[in-house]
Amino acid sequence: MSMTVYNYAAGPAVLPRPVLKQVQAELLDYRGSHQSILEISHRSPLFNDIYAAAKERVLKLLKLDNRYDVLFLQGGGTLQFTMVPLNLATKYHRAAYANTGHWAARALEEARKIPHLQADQVTDAGPDFTTIPAVPQLPAGKYDYLHITANNTIYGTSYHHLPATTVPLVGDLSSNFLGQEYQFDRFALLYAGAQKNLAPAGLTIVVAQRQLLAADQGLPSMLNYAALARKASTLNTPPVFQIYVAKLVLGWLEEQGGVQAIAAANQRKAALIYDFLDNSRLFTNKVARTARSFTNIPFTTGTPELDQRFIAEARQAGLLNLAGHRLVGGMRASLYNAMPYEGAVALRDFMAKFEKENQ
Incomplete structure (x- = not known):
């Protein structure tokens, strides 16, 4: 009997099995075109249909109307650390950043360049970043x-409630995009690297108010939201395969009942793991309960050598x-949308077995 395998990687991460099977079935001949999805032109009607469906599904799942538009870009969330301030910080030339961890700090660092x-x-949640501090009232x-x-x-850690602010809100949702409920119309712009919850690495989603995407700042074209929006994300060859997979994953999400x-x-899934950790005599999670992430759960035995044994035996x-x-070391379980509940059960059961054997 073959062993059931679960992938808890933080990204690139697990994709829904039905989507992978559809990709496999269509890989050599996409929709009777006698071309692989890897070969079709980004100027073809085939791709135009993929693009339109993916965009429509993003807006539908986020419950956003036509005041918003979607861009399918490259460069990861990291490039957005630069594109956001270049395109948006044009009136006051000043931006506010909540520092809640490594990637938040990177976004701030890039903006300061x-x-x-x-x-x-x-805000500053350091040095251990175990909570989400409140954002002060910004003038x-x-x-x-x-x-x-x-x-x-x-x-x-994760925001479970968006900060109350009158300042336009920008969000990096790379690791919980379409996996956690927010009032999405409170964002002026949100972006997400797709490799955690949506598609293979190489695609970045930007969802923004159309008025922001129409404001041309005269930037170099590939850094210019307005130029990219005018060309429907095709100023250069877009990541066709990744957008195709994203369209399929978005359809799978609709079948699951949407974001809610x-x-x-x-x-x-997360509650199952946190409940075990809260009652464990071996494993600990240091995050404040009110700030716990539903998708990324770090934990440790407190001993690096024992942590490494756990990782090896788990593998x-x-x-x-x-x-x-x-x-930070230790362990981390990423329970993204495509991770089945059985994956959380398997991890909980293995942790219990490991704890019993290492008392």
Whole structure:
């Protein structure tokens, strides 16, 4: 009997099995075209249909109307650390950043490299980043936007409620995109690297108010939201295959019941692991309960050697990619949308077995 394998990688991450099977079935001949999906032109009607369906599904799942548009870009969330301030910080030339972890700090660091822009850190959850501090009231007429990192993959924290602010809100949703419920129309712009919850690496989603995407700042074309929006993300060859997979995953999400249903499933998976950790005599999770991520759960035995033994034995049991980020060590389980509930059960059961054997 073959062993059931679960992949808890933080990204590139697990994709829905039905989607992978459809990709496999269509790989050699997409829709009777006698071409692989890897070969079709980004100028073809075939791709136009994929693009239109993917965009429509994103807006539908986020419950956003035609005041918003969707861009399918490249460069990861990391490029958005630069594109956001270049395109949006144009009135006051000043932006506010909530620092809740490594990637939030990187976003702030990149913004500060832009000449004539002041990027202010308005919260600090360091040095252990075990909570999500409240954003102070920001004065009107001072900041072009407030940037938050909705979920912190390394430290396992997440915003469960968006900060109350009159400043336009920008969100990096890379690791909980379409996996956690928010009032999405409170964002002026949100972006997400797709490799955690939506598609293979190489695609970045930007969802923004059309008025922002229409404001041409005269930037170099590939950094210019307005130029990219005018060309429907095809100023150069877009990541066709990744957008195709994203369209399929978005369809799978609709079949699951949308964001509300998948968020409830994610909370159920996370609750199973957190309940075990809270009652464990060996494993610990340091994150404040009110800030716990539903998708990335770090934990440790408290001993590096024992952590490494756990990771090795878990791998032998078919539980893959449980090593924590190099910045913090320990272990981390990423329970993204495509991780089945059975994967959480398998991890919980293995942790219980390991604890019993290492008392």
